Amino acid sequence: MPADRFVEALNAQIGNELAAHNQYLACAVHYDAETMPRMAAFFYEQALEERDHAMMMIQYLLDTDAEVVIPAVEAAVSKFEDVVAPVRLALDQEKRVTDQVNTLLRVAREEGDFASEQFMQWFIKEQVEEVATMTDLLAVVTRNATDIEDIEEYVAREHSGADDDPTAPRIAGA
Numbered sequence: 001m002p003a004d005r006f007v008e009a010l011n012a013q014i015g016n017e018l019a020a021h022n023q024y025l026a027c028a029v030h031y032d033a034e035t036m037p038r039m040a041a042f043f044y045e046q047a048l049e050e051r052d053h054a055m056m057m058i059q060y061l062l063d064t065d066a067e068v069v070i071p072a073v074e075a076a077v078s079k080f081e082d083v084v085a086p087v088r089l090a091l092d093q094e095k096r097v098t099d100q101v102n103t104l105l106r107v108a109r110e111e112g113d114f115a116s117e118q119f120m121q122w123f124i125k126e127q128v129e130e131v132a133t134m135t136d137l138l139a140v141v142t143r144n145a146t147d148i149e150d151i152e153e154y155v156a157r158e159h160s161g162a163d164d165d166p167t168a169p170r171i172a173g174a
Contacts, residue, residue, distance in 0.1 A: 003111035007066045009104050010057050010116075015071030016100055017054035020093055021047045026076040027086035034083065036148055038155040042137075043086070045159075052171050053123070059172035060119050083148065087141045091134040098127040122169055133159075 002010070028043035061068045080086050101123045108116035137155075144150040 002061075002064050002066050002116045003108070003113040005111055006104070006108050006113050006116045007061065009107050010061060011067070011069040012071060013100055013104060014054045014057050014069070015073050016097065017050050017057065018070075019073040019076070020097060021050040021054065022073060022076040023093060024050055024090065026078040027080075027090060029078070030080050030086055031083075034148075036083070036152060038152040038159075039083075042155050042159050043090075046090070053126075055172040055174070056169040059170045060116075062172060063170075064115070082145060083151065084138070084141050084145050087134065087138045091131070091138050094127065094130045094134050098131060101127050119169060122167060 024043050024047035028040045028047060031037075031039035031043060058068050058070075077089060080089075101120065105117060105120040105124060108114075108120060136158075140154045141151055144154075
């Protein structure tokens with residue numbers, strides 16, 4: 001069984017992941033309303049990834065006979081001034097999640113909870129990828145803020161779909 005302190009922190013992170021899901025959903029809706037279907041699809045996919053992260057954490061807690069608590073989440077930001085703002089917000093969010101994931105790993109390590117530490121390793125790798133993706137996307141969107149077709153072309157070329165990762169933790173309900 002994971003350390004109590006880790007379980008409490010992971011349950012809080014489930015809420016953070018679900019809040020990230022809602023935020024990406026709001027970003028997707030913004031781009032859909034702006035008739036940017038590729039950016040919308042990218043953010044809809046990001047929303048599903050964040051939900052899956054929460055479900056991975058839920059499955060881990062279930063697998064280890066730990067209590068699962070689904071916390072409430074704050075409303076997402078849903079009004080954006082331009083095409084750049086949602087990506088800037090997404091990058092800030094990914095940096096915040098990286099800090100949260102690092103804290104979870106630190107808690108597991110401090111508690112001598114080796115199974116939980118190993119579980120968190122995948123999320124560490126995932127956050128490196130997520131921050132890099134959003135950093136690149138922000139650069140492209142900022143550079144092409146007045147040329148929506150260039151943004152859409154970049155997303156179509158560089159983000160053509162999710163790759164399944166066989167090393168990813170199991171997703172509850174999948």
